[in-house]
Amino acid sequence: MTAVGPEAAPRPLAGPTASPAVEIEGVTRSHRGRRGAEPVLANDGISLTVHPGEVFGLLGPNGAGKTTLVRQIVGALHPDAGRIRVLGHDITADPRRAPRLLAYLGQDEPALRELPVGLAVETTGRLRGLSRAEARSRRDVLLDELGIGEVHRRPLLALSGGQRRLAHVAAALIGERPLLVLDEPTTGLDPVARRAVWAALDRRRAAGATVVLVTHNVLEAETVLDRVAVLDRGRVIACDTPGRLKAMVSDEVRLDLVWRGAPAADDPTVALLAQSAVVSGRRWSIRLPREQAREALGRLTAGPALESLDDFTLATPSLEDVYLALGGRDRDLERG
Amino acid sequence: MTTPLALAPGLPGAFAAVYAGQVSRAKASRGPLLFVATLQSVGILLLLRGVVDTGDGVTGQQVVAGSTVLVVAFVALNLLAQRFGALRGDGGLDHYAALPVPASAVVLGTAASYATFTVPGAVLTAVVGCLLYGLPLAHLWVLLLVLPLAGASLAGIGALLGLLAPRPELATVAGQLGMSAVLFLGVVPAERLPLVLQAVRALLPSSYAADALARALGPRVEITSLAPDLAICAVAAVLSLALASTAYRRAVRR
Numbered sequence: 262m263t264a265v266g267p268e269a270a271p272r273p274l275a276g277p278t279a280s281p282a283v284e285i286e287g288v289t290r291s292h293r294g295r296r297g298a299e300p301v302l303a304n305d306g307i308s309l310t311v312h313p314g315e316v317f318g319l320l321g322p323n324g325a326g327k328t329t330l331v332r333q334i335v336g337a338l339h340p341d342a343g344r345i346r347v348l349g350h351d352i353t354a355d356p357r358r359a360p361r362l363l364a365y366l367g368q369d370e371p372a373l374r375e376l377p378v379g380l381a382v383e384t385t386g387r388l389r390g391l392s393r394a395e396a397r398s399r400r401d402v403l404l405d406e407l408g409i410g411e412v413h414r415r416p417l418l419a420l421s422g423g424q425r426r427l428a429h430v431a432a433a434l435i436g437e438r439p440l441l442v443l444d445e446p447t448t449g450l451d452p453v454a455r456r457a458v459w460a461a462l463d464r465r466r467a468a469g470a471t472v473v474l475v476t477h478n479v480l481e482a483e484t485v486l487d488r489v490a491v492l493d494r495g496r497v498i499a500c501d502t503p504g505r506l507k508a509m510v511s512d513e514v515r516l517d518l519v520w521r522g523a524p525a526a527d528d529p530t531v532a533l534l535a536q537s538a539v540v541s542g543r544r545w546s547i548r549l550p551r552e553q554a555r556e557a558l559g560r561l562t563a564g565p566a567l568e569s570l571d572d573f574t575l576a577t578p579s580l581e582d583v584y585l586a587l588g589g590r591d592r593d594l595e596r597g
Numbered sequence: 598m599t600t601p602l603a604l605a606p607g608l609p610g611a612f613a614a615v616y617a618g619q620v621s622r623a624k625a626s627r628g629p630l631l632f633v634a635t636l637q638s639v640g641i642l643l644l645l646r647g648v649v650d651t652g653d654g655v656t657g658q659q660v661v662a663g664s665t666v667l668v669v670a671f672v673a674l675n676l677l678a679q680r681f682g683a684l685r686g687d688g689g690l691d692h693y694a695a696l697p698v699p700a701s702a703v704v705l706g707t708a709a710s711y712a713t714f715t716v717p718g719a720v721l722t723a724v725v726g727c728l729l730y731g732l733p734l735a736h737l738w739v740l741l742l743v744l745p746l747a748g749a750s751l752a753g754i755g756a757l758l759g760l761l762a763p764r765p766e767l768a769t770v771a772g773q774l775g776m777s778a779v780l781f782l783g784v785v786p787a788e789r790l791p792l793v794l795q796a797v798r799a800l801l802p803s804s805y806a807a808d809a810l811a812r813a814l815g816p817r818v819e820i821t822s823l824a825p826d827l828a829i830c831a832v833a834a835v836l837s838l839a840l841a842s843t844a845y846r847r848a849v850r851r
Binding site: 279280332335336337338339348349350356357358359360361362363364365367369370371372373375376377380381384385387388389390436438439 | 598599600602603604605606610611613614615617618621622683684687688689690691692693694695696697698849850
């Protein structure tokens, strides 16, 4: 594991005597194959510590094992090996404690699909132990906070994907738990709604809550996370603040080239870039030191290769580059 | 230092919340299916009216009682098996697994709501049946006993089938087969069935509900003569709901 300073928390808000919000030790979990198929190893010896009061992210491509890990944190799935503690309680030994410590937002909430928004949130609040009157008053505040007050009578099925996701978020936030475990809360949201969710999470954090957030969106990871664990194929390949992770590859930039037709193979610059380019269709993506990138781009735009070049961008490193630099092999992290 | 656990709702509070949510869900989306459930039973009443003599009181009573219980089976057994099968298949149970809710509250609340949806269709079927076959409408107060017990026992079986089925499609098939069994074995009087089918009939709680109702639609209602059948229904309800709660606990923690 190439974990980088996994204990480097920026600022645990709670006192030094407080237990970690989440402690994961050597968690391994396979999914049993159907009808004799080989089991798939989804989590492979994962160890992580989430400190109280931080917004902690799990970043990785689809299939990296993020959802499997959070479902074990919330007690919906039992690890094959390893142990998980939440706010000082052993969840592996007694998963029934998890719902009294945390709120969970799954990638989808099929159980709520046909309920009107207001009732879905209210019912979830009541099932978290609120009285009916409390659940109703907090429901109203939450729906306004997330900007979906006007659709409270409509069933979730009848809403746009973005509004439905906001209703899911509202259901996760009602009944204020000290730990929020959210699996891709902003997927499908437009930028305005996405910022509304980030602001709502920030208010919970300011009030002392800890947030564990699954994302495969690089922008989200860089904008809202205090620390991020990068997962790839069931393992943690890095864990630190987004800034420090990016500093690991800060002397490099990403050069993206989009070709109009086949690039001239006899051009020495093209030939050189081709050696390290990750090709997807007409797009080449090359990570290289700043100075080399500038020179290569200069030669390309001054020479005959410009004829077949449709577009190019030169970008400072993002967490996606960190993921790739650490050996990540999938390429479906979202940039937007 | 450990964080104290938040209070969890008790069984009555959780049951009430689950029940209210499910009833509202049905209002929003289950109307057409409830209509089909009722139409199917009224259709059977009309169809069999052509072959059953009004003079043959016992057969008419069984047809009306069987068709009425069939509405309960359509919703509480078949649709509930599909509901739990779907929840289990698409991860919907995670929602409840992450809430501090007793397993029995989810099973009982959902089962009770499905049993509730059956009431309008079952009452309508029974009334139409009494009118068509010349049976005493005044005896239908027995539905107050029969419907809750039939509803609870069939909903328990529906929940159990849905929660045990490894795939949602199998839950649907099991629910449909269960409903077909209630249809074929409940509408026809027991003594007219071959021995094998009589044995199967004896295993279905719906048969006892249908028999109790059939007897009540005779010239006189004697509560003592209904009691044994209703007691069997009640025992089946307790057993099937308890088993369904256990199946739920297993399904939410994998």
